[in-house]
Amino acid sequence: MVETAHGGAAAPSGCPMHAAPTPIHDHAFAADPDGVYAELREQGPLASVELAPGVPATLVLDHETALSVLRDPDTFPKDSRAWQREAPADSPVVAMMMYRDNVLFQDGPAHDRLRQAITDSLGRIDAFTLRRYVTESAESLIRDFGPDGRADLLADYARVLPLLVLNRLFGSPPELTTRMVDAITALWDGVDTERANLELGKCIAELVALRRDQPSSDITTWLLRHEADLDDEEMVQQLVVLMGAGAEPMQNLIANALRLWLSDDRFAGDLSGGRLPVEDAIDEVLWKQPPLANYAITFPTREVELAGTQLPAHQPVVIGIAAANTDPALRDSRRDGNRAHLAWSAGPHTCPARGTARLIASVAIETILDTLPDMDLAVPADELEWRPGPFHRALTALPVHFPPVQEPDRRDETPGESGQWSTRPARTSWIQPETTSTPRRAGSVSKAPSRALSYLGEWLLGR
Template identity: 80%
Template sequence: MTETEDRAAAAGCPAGQATPLHDRAFADDPDGVYARLREQGPLATVELAHGVPATLVLDHETALSVLRDPETFPKDSRHWQQHAPADSPVLPMMMYRDNVLFQDGPEHHRLRGAITDSLERVDAFTLRRYVTESAEELIRGFAPSGRADLLNDYARTLPLLVLTRLFGSPPETTTRMVAAITALWDGVDIEQANADLGSCISEVIALRRDHPASDVTTRLLEHEADLGHEEMIQQLVVLMGAGAEPMQNLIANALRLWLSDDRFAGDLSGGRLPVEDAIEEVLWKQPPLANYAITYPVREVELAGRVLPAHQPVVIGIAAANTDPALNTSRRDGNRAHLAWSAGAHTCPARGTAHLIASVAIETILDRLPDMDLAVPVEQLQWRAGPFHRALTALPVHFPPVPELDRDEAESGGGDQWSTRPARTRWTRQVATSTPRRSTSAGRGLRRGLSYLGEWLRGR
């Protein structure tokens, strides 16, 4: 028997049927793996990490039936956790926490109400300003060089800057917090990362108790749900976690699609913006969380003709369900029936906020650097291995260098200034030292500028 088969047999899975989702083969070709798994039917036995078997739901209809039945498929992972490998890299993403993600019923309703109410009070115009200003600050840092890694220099850092302002967290604390979250996603030094994350969030809570402000943390503290200290920590853990890793992957994956597919250099026809099309296609085909929305049935349960063992994780194959061949492809055109935000009682409460952040982040950099191109063929981009995320390791680009703005001159009104308004000449000017572009670049840049202008005129 192979090593994988040995692990599968030890875990009580049929030999040879536990397909690993944590290896290089899955990262390089998830669609091919999903296609092979579909030969088992709507459900497949997979391995999330060494010694961690699970059932992966592959079709859209079955996924919805699980997500909409929390009594049969609850979120509480404590029983599973007692028997899980203590050093498993997936434990941070599956271990029970006293937050909205792992609760069902009245307690979930109470916690979700606090989160939803606090997020709904975030003004869209204020959020747009936060994202635009943060994006422009990052672009200023690499624009003169003519080269950047849009994942590590932009998409990874931008959510950090926005979260700092949304949650009232000091920048240094947020930097440590996001480092801890990234370590948890990657399963690196789990115990220390958990401790660092809890310490950072406690600092933010203490700061906002003493100095209330107009931010999400203060609103959670003041909410009628009367969250205790540990509850506050754990709600912020899930909000920060969802606002960091998945957010950066949504931005980076959409930029990858935009820069590698000429369909997304289009115009405003049909009343939809090309950037919105790119985001929606990513949410359908390469969602930031490819496999998640994990549940843990408390007893043996029959699903799609199979009997699932009690307490073994049932994982929604979000990307697989979205690309289910049985799903009418016409449903993907102009609608948002994908499962990237999950479904049922646990539908992401911050989906509107996340979508706005991604849209503004992408539009801003495309407007500022309209002649940007991938620095390597798209086939050479590498994906991070892991069972849950769809995440690039880097997104290198090049573009005509943009001279650094003289801040003293700008402040005195003598030069081009940064603004939240579109179509600044500084960012559409062709620089004499720039590398010649292919013949389509000028029209492509113009269309990108028009897409940003169209969104701005619509007040979006």
């Protein structure tokens, strides 16, 4: 028997269901997840874990087994209703795992219908316009804290920048977006989840009603007008998953990549080599510190065998994304440019917005490194704290310091025309030319890059 860091005894290899569940929701796990994954591998490719007090689950630890689960929705469906009936109603993880009538919890034709509506709507966003908007929004945020010579890149930058984009893409008023993101953060952290869940649904219902009454050029309006003919409840639930994916994971991808860049000598220096170093940093984060560390949850409807182990019906099978990505068997496969990680999931539920997420993250990171090239961490990297929770890999803060940057007197310049600063993001159209923006038939395959993710602050637009 092997003693674990949490005081439990690990069962012999191949018997995860007989091991004492290892908590993956506490501060000990947040402080050293890689150490916990290494101990859990003593149980084999599967491990018995606890997502919250009284909520057991099976964690998939290796890459091959994870792929077999993600690619077999018949055996490992996403519908959580049977589990939900038996789960502790007051558990902090229920709100993140409860069944919703959206693309994340559907399989088969129902999933295909919803995903097509999302893919078609996201495909109407123009990547060049999005890049310019992210750049100018990032410059505006940096202008606010640049003269101070210090900032918390999580609170002042990585969290706010996705809000600005969310707000613009989904046509959400800034105060509504702020309320939604506060609720989403509470759900991820497992804090007052019942209230947060109700608040999130209320906010999104307000957004749907607003865009039904006042159509605009945004994803919410395009979803409403899609030939899939989503009703109000379906609209709310699709936006729940889109907003959730656009806020919390996006901010953590940006923050985790900036932390790596500022703390690892391999990424130190300037951007004279072009975009590749930033892309390498993003890839390393997606391999080793993915924003969604454990998720892609499935709920087998019957007792099934997986990797030589019998799993009970309806108990969650959670993909250990970070653990699978760091599977020792993949050591020779994780070469430069290899993007076979599971940060975007795999199979039918692969993230439809992965290209957009990379674009936003790379532009956000490039812009601040180019603008503040002498930026350093304000505390040693090993003193940075991580938020506890079973699903995310998220910092509590990312304090930095840098030589103060004074804003030039360019108030009369056109935003983005020249120079380091822009006064505010320009008003821009997100729709591609009409010839490429007509919604496709429900059964068609979208060939346009999927583009989603979200953000606050119409004050930057002067509205």
